[in-house]
Amino acid sequence: MEEHIRRVGFGPPWIRGPYLSGADDGRGVWRLPWFSSVLVAVFVSIGSGFAAHAQQDRESLDALARALLLVGPALLVVRYRYPVLCVIGVALSATLYLGAGYAYGPIFVTVAVACFAAVVSGHRKAAWSAIGLLWAGHLLVGHLLYRYLPPSGDVGAPWGPELGVAAWVAAVLVGSELVRVRREQWLHDRRERAAAEARRADEERLRIARELHDVLAHSISVINVQAGVGLALLDSDREQARTALTTIKAASKEALGEVRQVLDTLRTSGDAPRTPAPGLDRLPELVEQAAGAGLGVELETEGDPVALSPGADLAAFRIVQEALTNVVRHSGSRTARVRVGYGDGLLTLRIDDAGPATGDEAGGSGNGLVGMRERAAALGGTIDAGPRPDGGFRVRASLPLKPKETP
Template structure:
């Protein structure tokens, strides 16, 4: 997880700054103004004040320890000063803080809140992903504490010091374990938070991609059908403009109606983008509009026979729209690619399935149709989204057949 954050720069500011150089003003490298990135001054100064004041009070209760002199105060300030680099150089920081604490203890100065700097440095190293360094640093500090308290006390100040009792060592060990375990728990919790957030972002991206695909499919189906009708009628109008002006007028009337229908459906699709989450102003087309589709196909010179089999069932809006678009795209392909001027559409209800079958007698014209080639792909995607299938290919006796099966889920009634 830490490596992923370093590579992508994704994550909350407190962790991104610890892992990614120059991120959020806490990493390495210059900012846009060319200055060094902002350091955690406030917390470091606050810790320094607490350590200095707290150690002064603690020294009053430990008259047997060495008095606080200038060197002691330098060591007390060294830890907070190193904490300024805990985001940029967490490993150097934790080892440096532990070293300054070890020198302070070896010099015989009073015990006190200097260990807070150790805890903060350890926490920063573990959260930034340098777990082994933190464990080694605090482990060496603990071992050095045992060495000073039980072996080197004879040669180290204060003079006349005795060996440290073993009883309090249990408390020191518990403190070390508490710091390490607490840091690890925070690290795991925050990494889980980042993982969950990344999953939510990925899910949102997938939903956005699916929505873009749905809109692209809708626009393709609307425009492909209407423009195919317009293309055919424009050719008829141009051919008959001089010899049969009345028939050319009819072709232009068909073009006007088809373009108006296309503009209305495109506007409906775009309205869903402008008013996200709101219900569309007009209902989406469904199988009840197949007669209109047959009429539009007739305007393109295609005679369509419409046949229903079984007892019709009111479908869910998604299934109804998908079924309509599949029939629309299949008829559009007949207009574009088939030399036949007739097609048959069968809509079957039964056995828990809605069956659509669109046949034309062919043959294929072989002419450049000007399409995008996404028609069959779009039909398959619509069917697959509902758990259905699409079969499309030449018929044994010539022509072309599209057969779609969709799970029949009746619309729920209140």
């Protein structure tokens, strides 16, 4: 069931109670459990007739008896909406039935159903009180008041059968408690699953947001720089302006391809992407794109390169990409140095520029460093970013070196 437990109805909270909203048709229209209540009414009426025929020493079923037999099933109709009122009313009607001297029989089924509904809905005290009231009434009628109540000439009931009655009461209560505990566990598990699904959805949204931010921020920064160059040189140096437009075209094509790849993962959930995710093997392309934006990048590798897992490879590439994008946006330097190191169980990335900072936000969202830290933290790594003593800026990332698994 996908519906939640709701509290509905009118009257004070101690009377009404939560019910399984399977009685709700999905449009907020409350439905009564007519069918089950009618079945109980038919069973109790027919069964009590057979019981009265077998117990000739008890009062025969008259109009009052028939009415009391139907009161319980009628109250069961509202057992989900008013469980306390239902269980107490059913117990009283059964007590009156027994006090009037009618035959013992399936009227106790009505009490069991009402008690079950009250316990499962959380009204344990009401259920215990109601069934205790019925038991006390039974003891009084059978052992003390029988002289003054019908049928005439009745004798006191023996104490031996009371053990059977006590066992029946215990069985009803224990069964109800077991169902209540199981239902609460089911609800708890469902809430846990819903919370886990919500967490996974949030993590996926963050991942997609980081991907789109890194792809668009880098490419649009290149486009922004080259557009400025093209505008400045449009009249004086048409050839250089043409080169800037060519770079804009290539950067926009690259951005469209990567955005399409991210969107494909949304459209084809669970399928492998049609194009491989970028990794450190594409750093030369990244250096070439940075050169198109007027940034000279020196790339160094230390240690023996290791084939990384797809997640680590993508994260390392995006960290370098974002760091170079920030150099293009916020640094007055036109050169940067990227060092990739393998060793001691760590992949280290260090991106330096000579500065100084321009103070120009260049339309940035301020989420670049946050995204880098999130990527590193997701892999158990760290990011250190800040100004250098000589006035430049340094980004240093340390990621656990988890080689790619081979089939």
